[in-house]
Amino acid sequence: MPTDIGPPDFKTMLPPMIQRNYGKWRYHEILEPGLMVHVGETGEALYTVRAGSPRLLSTDHIREICDIAEKYCNGYLRFTSRNNIEFLIEDKAKVAPLLAELKAKKYPVGGIGHAISNIVHTQGWVHCHTPATDASGPVKALMEEIYEYFVTMKLPNHVRIALACCLNMCGAVHCSDIAILGIHRTVPKPDNTRIPNLCEIPTTVASCPTGAIRGDSKTKTVSVNNDKCMYCGNCYTVCPAMPIADADNDGISIWVGGKVSNARSKPMFSKLAIPYLPNNPPLWPETVAAVKNIIEVYASNARKHERVGEWIERVGWERFFNLTGIPFTDKHIDDFDMATETFRSSTQFKWR
């Protein structure tokens, strides 16, 4: 077998109309939630219908999607960078029937424009070894409750939500409008009977962001300074004998105000809103309620075109905590290495 053949050439996957208008699109219009049209310099119009996906797809489900694409799109479709399905329709007449079929098959259509799009997320308990929470579960539970915002366009701007099940943040949570992050809260207990055989001591020591781990290269063991450990789990990533998961204390934190686009404001990191919510499968009610609350306060307070972070920057974090009713705690105050950059070095602030 030949190796290193690389992925299939994308050009072979493009619908003919795209091939003709490649790089020569003139403008687009959003026609209704989940439906937009791109018009090329040739005058040709390509319709896109965007549908939600659970991302974790069975082969049969994929085949069903293929069936639909074959029926309406000559067998062409794409997925978006947020894991939505995009049906690419060359024939305007097929748009309405497609929408009808999607409705019948219960595919949510939306996610375009000033909406909530699909939640970028990770593996969780389905496949990963370091998660502090599940991924697909909280996502499903949440989308169920904020579904309305996916299929309409009534928010001030789009709201990008992401979930990562541990601090590795396999996804966009560090720069999302709203981010859900699994966190551990227990100091790992090194199993020094296994460490000598399983772990590289220098690597384990170097893995700790706060320098909490001391290694003994002679005995090939390590010890953790509990006071310096903030449960990031990176030591576990490199050393299996440092278990960190703890059903009683693992949970979820909520982050807000990040973005990556350069539109108006510069890309921003998400900031801590809620330090801890319990893992409460299968419906994670605390997490769902917390996120919904933030979305709704945003929806009714932000100005048009303002992303969550832009709104908060304008009104101030004092106001954000006040409006959302989220308590501010000492955990919100940075104490990692560039903390002083976040301190209020000014008398400019609001009373609430």
Added chain:
Amino acid sequence: MPTDIGPPDFKTMLPPMIQRNYGKWRYHEILEPGLMVHVGETGEALYTVRAGSPRLLSTDHIREICDIAEKYCNGYLRFTSRNNIEFLIEDKAKVAPLLAELKAKKYPVGGIGHAISNIVHTQGWVHCHTPATDASGPVKALMEEIYEYFVTMKLPNHVRIALACCLNMCGAVHCSDIAILGIHRTVPKPDNTRIPNLCEIPTTVASCPTGAIRGDSKTKTVSVNNDKCMYCGNCYTVCPAMPIADADNDGISIWVGGKVSNARSKPMFSKLAIPYLPNNPPLWPETVAAVKNIIEVYASNARKHERVGEWIERVGWERFFNLTGIPFTDKHIDDFDMATETFRSSTQFKWR
């Protein structure tokens, strides 16, 4: 002798009109450069004439100031937080004669409002042991050239200049509109014959911001990793046997855009404009020219009420370097511990 008597009670130093209007001032007006009036709730008006001072004053000069204050101010005067002299006049009729006498005696009158005020500065070669440049000398040379801006009010806002003769920054240079900072550029050579008797090894090691110093507690000596040393001189401060001054390489750097007031923008640090200019006593022509250039570019480009830093933030640093003609170098790019905070994490920038 009794000790710990503390300073004289300031209340005994206040002119009677101030005592009457203490805490009950209503408003002030700037009447002309260097002259303002404060009106109290009683309706009384206190006139202040501000005059420049070299700060380094002989007792005879102080007595001359006292003579003037006695003649026009009933013997009351004050100094400002920027080392100007303020004559406090209760009797309006005495303002004009005072101004005339100050003119005759060549006291510069000004520094109020949208002007350059006195330069906050330090000891330099006059009294300190770590300076990389002189203080009073460059200040005098510079004030001579920008005198015009002290005695008029034609700048967009006030411009606060400061000078410190070494990185200890005994003054406000880290937050000044324009700052002049003496810098060393030579790695100190530890004199390990003297160090055991003169220096605390742990203190010397801990003094280095970049961890360039290694100490040997047995031999009580230290060594410097040249590549990690950025010549801050802090090791010399704690250990006399680490000489750092070097006539060939000491010199001056220029910093811009700092402020401390909370007016409009938040307090800001000064940022590096020019990494190095040679020490060229007695007139420091390179330094004087560089500062003058910055002031003039600011004066002709900033909007009314914009401080230097506010102007630069608005137009962008690209534009600042472009307009001033100052070359941008890799030295301008931070490489200390919070450097990444200063990196342009956005595609938003100007071409020049």
Added chain:
Amino acid sequence: MAKSDTPLLDQLGGGKWPSFIDDMKQAAKKKPMAKDLLGQLELSYKEKIGHWKHGGIVGVKGYGGGVIGRYSDCPEKFPNVQAFHTLRVNHPTGWFYKTEALRNLCDVWDKHGSGLTNLHGSTGDIILLGTTTDHLQECFDDLSAKGFDLGGSGSALRTPSACVGPGRCEWACIDSLDTCYNITMSYQDEIHRPMFPYKFKIKVAACPNDCVASIARSDLAIIGTWKGDIPIDQKEVAAYAAAGLDIQKEVCNLCPTRCMVYNGRELKIYDEDCTRCMHCINLMPKALRPGPEKGATLLIGGKAPIVEGALLSWVIVPFMKLEPPYTELKDLIMKIIDWWSETARSRERIGELIKRVGMRTFLRAVGLPALPQMVKSPRTNPYVFFWPEDIKQKEVK
């Protein structure tokens, strides 16, 4: 009715939003692996804890990566997921598919694996979720036969990804798809045989809207931009205004540089002040478009928090023309990766390395000039290093 084995997960089935549980159950009908996965997940839901063992190193011949090994920690209960490895399959750039290709994938995966996938993984790969060690090589061979190859994992170049760009977007300033595909094909060895200090990710967005989150999620972000004035079609401006867009409030007032003036009839842009944020163009695609001279801004260092805290990529090349065969770009990438590989500690991302040794060292090593576009502002601390050639050396007497 029989009591369900998965009472907790069942609560997540159905509903308005498509349910991953439904997909898992669908697969479970044919696949014991999927069934045991459901079972183990139910256990996790009950116990609030994961049930996968640490790590796993498995793979296919000739490759050092592309497969994530995984073993259950309770194989006695769920023997069919005792081994449950994931294949990362490189997606067609832009995530465009003919259904035929997708059907091929499904067939291969039904043959060899759990029948469960992720479309797509966060890095962009097609994730084939769960198979056993003995199936790996065959599965790989079958994928190859259908024209698919593995993506990156480990200390390698990770599967590059790109926004839809010229494929379906009027704002594309560069050919994000072709650039990404070209890079992918040029660096097959670097993707498949890990030999870097740590992972390296490249993402290509064809304009500053950055629809692949490249600035946050890739070590090297390639983002389209332009020079020259934004062309204005005043007729279309008027049309937007007529249609109800409040141009002063929604466009001009939100311009970050406030370089637009609208007098109720005409829109003027002071382009020398424009920082190409896209906002005005986003709001009026018919009236405005990127300026005439197109190219890319390159940014380096983006990553998630571990170890030193998250980084957003920062500018290292304000403007580079990007045309096939992308020689300038690829030369620079190789220089960067070479320097990084020679200089970094193990598990040190390029952003962390530059943070540690300083931009000046990086710029010198890869031969890039220092430019004010690289920083938000110059340094505030006076800890300035000078190069040996800056310093007057003492005469040796």
Added chain:
Amino acid sequence: MAKSDTPLLDQLGGGKWPSFIDDMKQAAKKKPMAKDLLGQLELSYKEKIGHWKHGGIVGVKGYGGGVIGRYSDCPEKFPNVQAFHTLRVNHPTGWFYKTEALRNLCDVWDKHGSGLTNLHGSTGDIILLGTTTDHLQECFDDLSAKGFDLGGSGSALRTPSACVGPGRCEWACIDSLDTCYNITMSYQDEIHRPMFPYKFKIKVAACPNDCVASIARSDLAIIGTWKGDIPIDQKEVAAYAAAGLDIQKEVCNLCPTRCMVYNGRELKIYDEDCTRCMHCINLMPKALRPGPEKGATLLIGGKAPIVEGALLSWVIVPFMKLEPPYTELKDLIMKIIDWWSETARSRERIGELIKRVGMRTFLRAVGLPALPQMVKSPRTNPYVFFWPEDIKQKEVK
């Protein structure tokens, strides 16, 4: 004409701006010390290098600080500055003087020292520049007799200073002078007998204009502020407009929170959004003034760069009423200093200590609640510590 001994320094004499060289020459006429100082300075100008030896520890009885020891490194050339120590004399708060007091100082200094001074040092002291070791005690005694005392040096509380405040400023929200004087008198021991880990500076500004640069130059900045609405005198607003102030452009548009609306006749402020920056008040002192409820914001940690980089003080108490005898303030100061003294390394400023151990530790130690006013924004990194009481402890079986 005789050739000058100081040809370089001569070039700095005279001119439009008052020359320190003229003052030095004036003193040199009566004082050999001042003459040798000139000589040594000329040498420095020639050689571009300082000529003072490192350090020097001298003082007066019963005090651990207040004098800076200094010795020439070329006493053979300039014997009169072989020893040339400086006394730091605590200034009257606000730098107000009756001439009598200044004349007293001059007399003492002509008797014991070089006849040269700094009015004032950067911390605020009267600097008496240069005397010999044997004059120190007598000079101190004579100063005492005239009602003056030494200021701080070393690892001590440094001479506190204050803006002119209620003495001559309509914006004073607190009595900066009295607060500063009260602190100074309360902490004489802490000023004169160093026993802190390092220096500690307090500065008091009576409003956010911060005319003593407290936020940048003191470990504890006390800055006046207010609660409640900014009173507006619309007549005076109109008068400013009539006099040529462009209220929309110069006032409203520069308000950082854009919380002002001017319709050409009336000015309205949405005070709940105002962050009390002072800008509008600064521009229209007759029309606007600070709101009704006055107090201080306390900020901690300001300092110059050595060792960890410069810090601007940050908010720890958004609002504190300040009235004599300032018990709440002084209790807090003592708590802070106690904790710092117990916890800091040698030569570690309070700001650096808090940076090292974290705000949460600091707040808990001194009993202050965490408030959003303390930060520009919450943390971005996920490295969050929980307190033991937050965590469910495992049952010990």
Added chain:
Amino acid sequence: MPQIELAGKTYEVDEDGFLQELDKWNKEFAQAYAKNEGIEGQLTEEHWKIINYLRDYFQKFGIAPMIRKLVKDNGIDMKRLYELFPTGPAKGACKLAGLSKPTGCV
């Protein structure tokens, strides 16, 4: 925990075949496992060079070398390395050399 027996000795290995008691490593172990890693027949001198290098490095520094270093220090290229150890340096070579299982960046 799986176990294997070789020439009368029992070795604990994990699912991936990595030795769980590093001090039990010996040449026979390496040879016996070679086949699993796609190496036909006897380990050659070239194999041993890499294996010994890995072991020395691990002993000295407590970590596996970065692959670039391994390649450089042994004067071979990646192609050759994968010819020698078809399953790659991390999976194949480290396993035979009796190093602890590489972790982390996957």
Added chain:
Amino acid sequence: MPQIELAGKTYEVDEDGFLQELDKWNKEFAQAYAKNEGIEGQLTEEHWKIINYLRDYFQKFGIAPMIRKLVKDNGIDMKRLYELFPTGPAKGACKLAGLSKPTGCV
């Protein structure tokens, strides 16, 4: 460099009287210098306690203790410390104890 002679021995000291060869320190040196530091007559046991404490600390940690620590560890207060050493702990006590001259924060 100034020198002083005491009981036949020569000591190098700096302008402030701080010993320049720390290993030459002895009790006679301390006693002889006491007068300079405003201490009348013989050094008392209380003086020696402080001096010995300083020397021990310096030997052990290579630095002079922070004054708060000195005061605490010796169960005295600042007032008493200044009575014992009128020129203060840094100038007086450290000098007599033969520590290197305190630097830095002035």
